[in-house]
Amino acid sequence: MEHVEAVVVGGGQSGLAAARALIRAGLKPVVLEASERAAGSWPRYYDSLTLFSPARFSALPGTPFGGDPDRYPHRDEVVAYLTAYAARLQADIRTGQRVTAVQADGAGFTVDLEGGGRLSARAVIAASGSFGRPHRPDLAGLATFAGQVLHAADYSSPAPFAGQRVVVVGAGNSAVQMATELAHESPTTLATRAPVKFARQHLLGKDLHFWLTRTGLDAAPLGRLLRTPPAQPVLDDGRYRAALTTGTPDRRPMFTRLADDKVTWADGTTERLDALILATGYRPHLPYLTGLDGALDPAGHPRHRGGTSPAHPGLEFVGLEWQRSLSSNTLRGVGRDAARAARRLAAHLARS
Numbered sequence: 518m519e520h521v522e523a524v525v526v527g528g529g530q531s532g533l534a535a536a537r538a539l540i541r542a543g544l545k546p547v548v549l550e551a552s553e554r555a556a557g558s559w560p561r562y563y564d565s566l567t568l569f570s571p572a573r574f575s576a577l578p579g580t581p582f583g584g585d586p587d588r589y590p591h592r593d594e595v596v597a598y599l600t601a602y603a604a605r606l607q608a609d610i611r612t613g614q615r616v617t618a619v620q621a622d623g624a625g626f627t628v629d630l631e632g633g634g635r636l637s638a639r640a641v642i643a644a645s646g647s648f649g650r651p652h653r654p655d656l657a658g659l660a661t662f663a664g665q666v667l668h669a670a671d672y673s674s675p676a677p678f679a680g681q682r683v684v685v686v687g688a689g690n691s692a693v694q695m696a697t698e699l700a701h702e703s704p705t706t707l708a709t710r711a712p713v714k715f716a717r718q719h720l721l722g723k724d725l726h727f728w729l730t731r732t733g734l735d736a737a738p739l740g741r742l743l744r745t746p747p748a749q750p751v752l753d754d755g756r757y758r759a760a761l762t763t764g765t766p767d768r769r770p771m772f773t774r775l776a777d778d779k780v781t782w783a784d785g786t787t788e789r790l791d792a793l794i795l796a797t798g799y800r801p802h803l804p805y806l807t808g809l810d811g812a813l814d815p816a817g818h819p820r821h822r823g824g825t826s827p828a829h830p831g832l833e834f835v836g837l838e839w840q841r842s843l844s845s846n847t848l849r850g851v852g853r854d855a856a857r858a859a860r861r862l863a864a865h866l867a868r869s
Contacts, residue, residue, distance in 0.1 A: 521547045523862060524628050524638040526616045526805065527645035529557015530599060531836025534577050534852045535642045536608040538859035544866070547636065548608055549628070551615035551645075555603035558648030559596045564674045565698055566592040569690055569718070569752040570849060574726040577602055578852035587724070595848070616645075616805045619812075624869050625831060629805075639869070640862045642855075643806060643819070644835040646846075647799035650817075654686070654797050658775030662793065669695065669796040675702040678792055684780060685766070687796030688713050693751050693761075695796055700766040707761070707768045715758050716750035725752060729843070736853060740839040741823060801837060824858050831865055833858035 523539055525532045528550025539546040548555070568575050573586035575595075580602050582590060590598070603610055615631040625639040651668040653659075659666065669691055681703050685696040688709040696707040707713070720728055729735040740746075751757060761768050770783040780790040801819055806812040811828030814820055819834050823841050826832035835855050836846050844850025 518635050518637050520637045521545070522638070522866070523640040523642065524549060524636060525642045525644055527557065528555035528603065528610055528612065529559065529646055530577060530848050531644035531646060531851050531855070533599065533602055533606060534855040535644050535835045535858060537578060537606055538852070538855040539862070540608060542859040542863040544859070544863060546608060548610040549614040549616050550610065550612045553612050554600060555610050555612060556596045556599040558646055559592060559599060561648065561670070562592050563672050563695065568595065570726045571724050574730065575848045577848060580605065619805050619809055621809060621829060639866055640831040642833045642835055642858055643803055645802055646836055647801050649802035650800045652798045652800050653795055656775065657773065662775040663778040664790050665792040667794055669794060672794055675699045678703045681791035682789060683792045683794065684708050684790055685794045685796055689749060689796065689798065690751050692796035693757050695794065696766040697757060697760045700760065705766040707766045708771050709768060710771045713761065713768060714750040715753045718752050718754040735844045735850060736842050738841050739843065740841045740845060743839055746839040824854055825861060831862065833862060
């Protein structure tokens with residue numbers, strides 16, 4: 518069995534930030550990435566995805582995003598950025614290595630890999646994100662609905678839905694962005710439990726992220742004060758509010774039930790529906806920690822204090838939503854949490 522100082526589970530933005538922070542703390546991490554390249558879930562997001570933060574506020578530590586700093590990078594630009602970041606990192610990044618279990622082993626951990634491989638690690642950072650665990654709400658009739666049902670994780674473009682009757686469920690950035698582009702190809706409704714909340718993309722000539730950074734709100738440690746993370750408003754330069762205002766897509770209160778190939782709306786009307794897209798978010802994807810007693814709660818969410826496992830010294834989390842701040846699971850903010858995790862692990866290993 519191979520013995521290493523630290524294992525980072527996940528080679529996306531969180532894992533790469535964690536690896537850099539560990540190296541800077543004097544440790545030698547091994548990054549284990551399940552897919553065939555170190556870019557996390559970004560290559561699997563929908564085709565038209567564009568960041569809502571400018572390039573200058575969308576970089577990992579140590580490497581600015583190239584090109585015009587005020588542009589909003591496309592998905593493929595992010596993939597290229599992360600791939601180049603991983604190549605320059607000079608870390609031991611092993612792709613095609615899926616972690617199946619992490620077990621306590623004396624003062625450290627045993628890390629099991631798909632296919633039978635095994636490593637012994639003194640410390641572990643769980644940085645596997647949430648894309649692998651799409652949230653599917655319990656909607657009346659969903660299990661027996663005869664139309665097509667897919668999560669946003671499986672959506673790529675509006676082309677396959679041309680001419681179909683489509684409903685998108687959700688009120689976040691991705692839901693609004695998907696529904697708007699679908700509405701140009703198909704009669705599309707955005708179904709939400711409450712009206713969509715918008716936030717202006719620009720204030721006083723500056724992108725909102727400039728003000729979040731300037732005021733310190735972006736990095737403020739508010740996560741520990743929140744029992745339930747607040748819903749994020751849709752950042753808008755005016756186009757999405759205008760699209761909903763003109764009914765492309767139309768926005769309706771949440772439907773009451775699905776049956777056969779039909780949807781029933783809150784006003785009692787029923788119509789045929791071809792496809793339902795659930796843009797309903799994700800949950801932390803940590804199946805490899807289920808056998809590590811006390812690492813997760815009964816719902817599979819990590820037990821942590823600012824990213825540190827209280828049950829297992831040497832176990833840290835990086836990239837959780839609201840782990841510590843508003844930006845904890847973003848390109849611009851994950852590096853701050855990664856640096857804290859690395860410092861804590863370096864101190865832990867020095868003591869032990």
